[in-house]
Amino acid sequence: MIELMTSGFHTLLQDAGRRGFQQYGMPVSGVLDFDAYRLANWLVGNSLKEAVLEITLIGPTIRFHENTFIAITGADISPTFDGVEGEMYKTIFVKKGVVLKFGKLKLGCRAYISFSGGILVPEEMNSVSTYTYAKIGGLEGNALCKGVILNLGEQKKCLLREVPKIMQLKGSSLLAVRVLSGIENNLFDEMSLKAFYTTEYKIQVQSNRMGYRMEGEKLQLKKPSEMISSGIVKGTIQIPKNGEPIILLADAQTTGGYPRIANVISADISYLAQQRPGDFIRFRKVTLEQAQSLYYNKEREFNILFKTE
């Protein structure tokens, strides 16, 4: 059992997402940094789809009421255990009574805490993922608040593991995000397409799990056209009437009516999710073949790690 003594800024129960209901308007939700998520579960011997805590910018304070193994991945928010500096990307044994606190945000935007045996929360529509707009998943569909108590599952046999440095989150406040040309790419005028691929965009404060709102060169269509609403997938970059891009993420609506200029490649979504308001992004075009091989190479790297003992 663990107890939240403080909640942090926006601490959510998340898992791999709620699949199979997009045709009814239900977003997939789920963790934003899927790489940090699966590494966290691997470190404590869990199934890779176990529920975790997703922490954004400011961490909670957690008291442990039992001995357990945990792991913290993703953003480095200076975790300490009873005041002693804690390590990231490593299996950690925590004794009953210990208090985990977070401090200064040093790197990234979102941290993930996994617990050996997982967190015991009933699924709603096949998932634990919290989608606050429809009050579904998590605890009553809300972000976790102070005083919440969570029961942990039966502990797995746990080896002490560590994620190789090369697979850990690396920091940069200017990120090149690789994208594929979007569905309505050809509706944009040449100047706009050039601006999109050559200038920097800043992540605005209003960004959240639905999407990142970007500030920068405004983009225009060759001629005004009304689009017929169509499906939205994670990583879609749409251009609303004000001309500034929105990168849609896990909690985005399932359909939208703005022109889609590009799509972030699968291999880069986790990196993107670690950028925070104020950070800059540059979009770089790749081909479908390149995107596919980047994806396969990355999956191979993860699968090799997951097979090691």
Add this chain to the structure above:
Amino acid sequence: MMTFQNYGDSAVLITFGDKIEESVRFKIISFVQLLEAQKKEWILGIIPAYTTVTLEYNPAYLDYNEVVENLQQITLNRTKGKTNKHIRIPVCYDAVFSEDMEEVKRETGLSKSQIIEIHTSKPYLVYMLGFMPGFFYLGGMDTRLYCPRKKKPRVKIKAGSVGIGGNQTGVYPTDGPGGWQLIGKTPYKIFNKKNKDAVFLVNQGDTVQFYEISLIEYKGLSYD
């Protein structure tokens, strides 16, 4: 007839036409039913819309070209598969719920009873779901009911509220912000996560018809 475009590196956009029309809607419904019946493990998600179907696939199983090859094998049935539902939805148009009735009367030049009569007079086709969980887009609202959206959207609209926005009408499935003109409220739950058999009242391909109920009937049917 179907065109395929890669939509990022793990989805395909399948386009069936370029206009919102019943024949396109019928093709999409048939296509989605066939896809769902196949239960392919490489399919992660399906989002049918007015003229398109977005299909998310797991690239660990198939790459884009293989996905398209698979989808090209699907031939649309002339005959209907699963029968679609006709759903009658009770609406209370009482002043308690029809907060924007005066504005709608002004914009349309109709009386309240005329508005209700037209709104309930015929079944609407469900073209797609989206915007929020369970929200259905209906086609074929009588143009006499056209009414622009509110200049200032409301921050919170109660689940079950029935509204008109431009040339569309529909029901808000959850509490949330919105810009439609509110003309009534249904006691039915459009999105009910606790009802395991039917979380969503309405599906794409169904038809919906509204009927008027009194405030007393509303209270009798309401779960609140």
